[in-house]
Amino acid sequence: MQDDSDLPPALPPSPDEADEPREGRRTVFAALGAAAGLAGLTAGCAAPPLSAASSPALPNAPAPRGRLEGQSVLVTGAARGIGRAICLAAAREGADVLGFDIAGPASRHVGSPPSTPGDLAETERLVQSLGRRFLSVQGDVRSRPALARAVDQAVGAFGKLDGVVANAGIMVPEGIAEVSDEGWRDVLDVNLTGTANTFRAAIPAMAARRRGRMVAIASVLGRMGAPISPQYNASKWGVIGLVKSAALELGGRGITVNAVSPTGVNTALLRNARQYAAVTPRAVPGRVPESVAAAASRALHPLGVPWVEPEDVAAMVMFLLSEEARYVSGASFDVTAGLGGIYTA
Numbered sequence: 001m002q003d004d005s006d007l008p009p010a011l012p013p014s015p016d017e018a019d020e021p022r023e024g025r026r027t028v029f030a031a032l033g034a035a036a037g038l039a040g041l042t043a044g045c046a047a048p049p050l051s052a053a054s055s056p057a058l059p060n061a062p063a064p065r066g067r068l069e070g071q072s073v074l075v076t077g078a079a080r081g082i083g084r085a086i087c088l089a090a091a092r093e094g095a096d097v098l099g100f101d102i103a104g105p106a107s108r109h110v111g112s113p114p115s116t117p118g119d120l121a122e123t124e125r126l127v128q129s130l131g132r133r134f135l136s137v138q139g140d141v142r143s144r145p146a147l148a149r150a151v152d153q154a155v156g157a158f159g160k161l162d163g164v165v166a167n168a169g170i171m172v173p174e175g176i177a178e179v180s181d182e183g184w185r186d187v188l189d190v191n192l193t194g195t196a197n198t199f200r201a202a203i204p205a206m207a208a209r210r211r212g213r214m215v216a217i218a219s220v221l222g223r224m225g226a227p228i229s230p231q232y233n234a235s236k237w238g239v240i241g242l243v244k245s246a247a248l249e250l251g252g253r254g255i256t257v258n259a260v261s262p263t264g265v266n267t268a269l270l271r272n273a274r275q276y277a278a279v280t281p282r283a284v285p286g287r288v289p290e291s292v293a294a295a296a297s298r299a300l301h302p303l304g305v306p307w308v309e310p311e312d313v314a315a316m317v318m319f320l321l322s323e324e325a326r327y328v329s330g331a332s333f334d335v336t337a338g339l340g341g342i343y344t345a
Contacts, residue, residue: 302338
């Protein structure tokens with residue numbers, strides 16, 4: 001946790017706080033950081049627009065090394081955000097890509113706007129601009145037959161399937177006392193069952209060649225609690241448990257299975273009004289200025305950023321899909337700007 005000297009100077013104490021002991025203000029601010037930062041209440045910072053992942057990876061990043069040359073990868077949730085960044089990173093590393101996305105509403109309870117067919121088409125255009133093939137498949141990860149057909153399409157077009165990335169996910173920003181039964185099921189079905197369906201659909205194609213890489217996008221909220229969306233937390237804890245069990249089961253078939261657990265990422269799932277409202281103190285709605293919430297989120301991350309970019313997550317995924325990670329399996333890798341340092345183990 002950063003001390004007060006790291007906070008923006010334009011945040012003086014309010015009149016109500018003027019007579020409070022300094023230590024008391026630090027405690028209140030730390031508590032706000034834990035609640036607001038974990039849930040991604042960061043709209044007030046001067047930040048770039050939602051990433052389109054259309055430029056080469058990260059500023060000053062090394063050039064791609066062809067680590068996936070001649071391979072093929074299936075990515076769910078490919079229309080935008082982390083999924084698009086993974087598709088483009090894989091293409092830069094030499095892979096052909098099948099992008100799978102519902103490209104429409106996944107649940108009427110989510111806070112963020114749904115992806116669209118136009119978003120998926122843009123991912124296709126960007127991958128093809130890098131000189132790689134892209135198959136666009138619109139489908140729902142809650143349907144294992146739909147994913148099995150997508151695997152067949154990938155094998156038919158590319159000759160094999162080397163990697164799958166189970167990235168599709170949603171969040172319903174409601175607490176356990178208020179979330180509807182349908183909202184609860186939607187999150188678990190997309191995030192956890194959707195990941196299992198993705199893995200299960202890919203097993204036959206990978207096991208036949210005794211080689212495969214499976215990666216799931218989990219979350220920092222799959223390794224710690226937070227006072228928002230317990231159904232999301234539960235689903236991501238479940239994803240990490242699934243990864244560990246699958247790694248033990250599938251290692252004998254030449255398949256590695258790993259997870260990537262990011263902190264808040266600069267995507268539509270994080271940056272939307274419902275998400276912000278969900279973590280505003282209910283007793284004093286609207287009392288938390290966006291600038292204070294942004295500063296709290298920055299203070300929460302030891303590296304001093306309010307979020308990471310989709311390309312940061314994609315970079316870790318590329319390692320796990322590559323031959324460099326041939327003996328890495330059953331693990332979860334943090335992309336948390338240092339926040340993972342608070343875990344107990």
